[in-house]
Amino acid sequence: MLWVTNPAFDIGAINLYEIGWWxxxxxxxxxxxxEIVLSKQFILKNxxxxxxxxxxxxxxxxxxxxxxxxxxxxxxxxxxxxxxxVIPVVLIAAIWINDTMAYIVGSFIGKTPLSSISPKKTWxxxxxxxxxxxxxxxxxxxxxxGLNDYFSLLIISSIAVVMGTAGDLLESKLKRIAGVKDSGxxxxxxxxxxxRFDSLLFSIPxxxxxxxxxx
Numbered sequence: 001m002l003w004v005t006n007p008a009f010d011i012g013a014i015n016l017y018e019i020g021w022w023x024x025x026x027x028x029x030x031x032x033x034x035e036i037v038l039s040k041q042f043i044l045k046n047x048x049x050x051x052x053x054x055x056x057x058x059x060x061x062x063x064x065x066x067x068x069x070x071x072x073x074x075x076x077x078x079x080x081x082x083x084x085x086v087i088p089v090v091l092i093a094a095i096w097i098n099d100t101m102a103y104i105v106g107s108f109i110g111k112t113p114l115s116s117i118s119p120k121k122t123w124x125x126x127x128x129x130x131x132x133x134x135x136x137x138x139x140x141x142x143x144x145x146g147l148n149d150y151f152s153l154l155i156i157s158s159i160a161v162v163m164g165t166a167g168d169l170l171e172s173k174l175k176r177i178a179g180v181k182d183s184g185x186x187x188x189x190x191x192x193x194x195x196r197f198d199s200l201l202f203s204i205p206x207x208x209x210x211x212x213x214x215x
Contacts, residue, residue, distance in 0.1 A: 001058060004066040027054065060201035063208040064088055086147065087156065091207050094137045094160035095199045102129025102165075118172045121165075130161040155210060160203045167202025171195065 002020030009016050031050050036042050068084040106125020114121040137157040141147040171194060175183060183192025 001062040001065050004062045004069065006069045008069060009065075056201065060204040063204050064091075064200075067204075067208060067211060086145075087207065087211060090137055090141060090153065090156050091160050091203065092200065093140075094133050094157040095164045095203065097136050098129045098133035098161040098164060099199070100129075101132040102126055105129055105132070115169055117169050117176065121169075126165060130158075130165075133161050134158055152215060155214075156207055159206050159210060163203035163206045164199030167199045170202060171198035 002016045003024055005016045005020065007015075007017075031054070032042060032047055035047055035050065039046065067087050102121070102125040104125075105128030106120075106122045109128075110122030110125040112123040113119050114123050114126050134154060134157045138150055138153040141153045142150045147153060171183065175181070181191075183194035186193045187196065
């Protein structure tokens with residue numbers, strides 16, 4: 001996460017970007033060493049699992065920091081100034097509204113299971129939550145906050161709800177593979193701490209790509 005910052009995040013003479021590079025190198029060296037020390041052998045598959053876990057958590061968080069760090073941009077026809085907070089907020093709002101609306105719609109009219117991976121999710125709830133989330137985020141952004149590029153609001157919120165749902169299913173699949181019910185016990189009743197961020201972690205890279213390629 002430190003690696004993708006810019007000088008705006010520096011603390012005095014401390015360059016977080018350079019610290020991030022060194023930490024990245026240390027991690028890439030320490031992961032295989034730790035594997036050898038703990039298991040007394042080096043199993044490439046285990047190293048791959050550890051590396052994927054590191055990427056799964058850190059890439060999404062790092063790219064969110066990067067979206068904020070590179071916030072000097074022009075969002076549609078608005079005046080160019082620091083709008084780095086807009087895209088992360090739109091992304092988070094779209095996911096939260098989608099989760100809430102999908103639960104409400106699914107509770108009332110949900111009948112068709114979305115996937116065997118997550119039997120509580122329904123197609124009715126998923127589609128209803130997505131439509132309501134995209135509409136709410138786009139209308140609020142356009143009318144309440146003056147974000148004139150409604151097309152980008154539509155695209156970003158759409159990416160958030162679609163990939164966020166996919167991320168939620170992916171995390172459910174990972175828990176099944178691991179043979180656990182919850183990802184942790186820090187937040188009782190929530191399925192684990194990771195359950196609060198699985199949608200966000202999976203959708204951030206796709207939003208980041210859209211921003212970098214088209215905005």
